[in-house]
Amino acid sequence: MNYPKKKAMTNAEKQKKYRERQKEKGKKELRGYLSQEALECYELISKQTEWSDSVILSNAIRLTYAAYKNGQVGLLNSWLTKNKL
Secondary structure: OOOOOOOOOOHHHHHHHHHHHHHHOOOOOOOOOOOHHHHHHHHHHHHHHOOOHHHHHHHHHHHHHHHHHOOOHHHHHHHHHHOOO
16 A cells, blocks of 8 residues: 655744644743853753753743742842852
């Protein structure tokens, strides 16, 4: 039996399909550029934890939210400023 060949998907089509699946799971894509200080922190966290970019970003947002809910954003920001991070 000869089955008709499926047309191979382009990389753009694969990426679009992946993004659609992620949206269906309720996930949201965020993009941005890191400062040099943040990039250094990211590299250290990535090496030590072996977390993916998504996990690092998700945890950073969750930790920031926890600091906000506990009234500690000022303290956290002050520490970052003093330590040049």
